[in-house]
Amino acid sequence: MLMSAQHATLLIVDIQSRLAPAIHDSQRIVDNCIWLAQVAARMDVPVVVTEHCPDKIGTTVAALKAVTGAAHYVAKQHFSAQAEGCLAGTEVERRRQVIVCGTEAHVCVQQTALDLRWAGKEVFVVADASGSRDPLNRDLAFERMRQHGIEIVAREMVAFEWLRRGGTALFSAVNREFIR
Numbered sequence: 001m002l003m004s005a006q007h008a009t010l011l012i013v014d015i016q017s018r019l020a021p022a023i024h025d026s027q028r029i030v031d032n033c034i035w036l037a038q039v040a041a042r043m044d045v046p047v048v049v050t051e052h053c054p055d056k057i058g059t060t061v062a063a064l065k066a067v068t069g070a071a072h073y074v075a076k077q078h079f080s081a082q083a084e085g086c087l088a089g090t091e092v093e094r095r096r097q098v099i100v101c102g103t104e105a106h107v108c109v110q111q112t113a114l115d116l117r118w119a120g121k122e123v124f125v126v127a128d129a130s131g132s133r134d135p136l137n138r139d140l141a142f143e144r145m146r147q148h149g150i151e152i153v154a155r156e157m158v159a160f161e162w163l164r165r166g167g168t169a170l171f172s173a174v175n176r177e178f179i180r
Helices: 024-043 061-067 107-120 134-148 155-163 167-176
Strands: 007-014 047-052 072-076 098-104 122-131 151-155
Touching: 007 024, 007 107, 024 047, 024 061, 024 098, 024 122, 024 155, 024 167, 047 107, 098 107, 107 122, 107 134, 122 134, 122 155, 134 151, 151 155, 155 167
Parallel strands: 007 047, 007 098, 047 072, 098 122, 122 151
Antiparallel strands: none
16 A cells, blocks of 8 residues: 555654664654654654653654644653554544654564554655664564565655655655655
């Protein structure tokens, strides 16, 4: 199935100030989450951001927060945002597709993605915008999620599927602003 801007929500999981520095290749993960949030905003795709125990791990990193001001922010204590119910009332609940990125891939991302899939959502995890402290844990999480029907994608796959076609003003704007 293709990802659709009209049916999708971007869910950014736990890109937080005290956790991000410990993530393998963290700057690339943060940059790619920012990129996805900017593309989502340009294409009117709603964004939901989770923060796991923000009093202990810190809030969303400043650079990401700067581009997600209109996002729906939710704090959580369970690893799975879906299990905790904090996604109720957000666009994640209202739309059928959830594009997930964030940290850690083998903990909060995986548990949230699996719970969303079991709740009947079409779930896509963005590999180049998701990470863990140890790359092995990230890779095992991707493999496990794939076995449960979750599609593992790249950020440009998301953008081009949301765009659907070239030759439009939106394509030209997104291509000029974000595709490098």
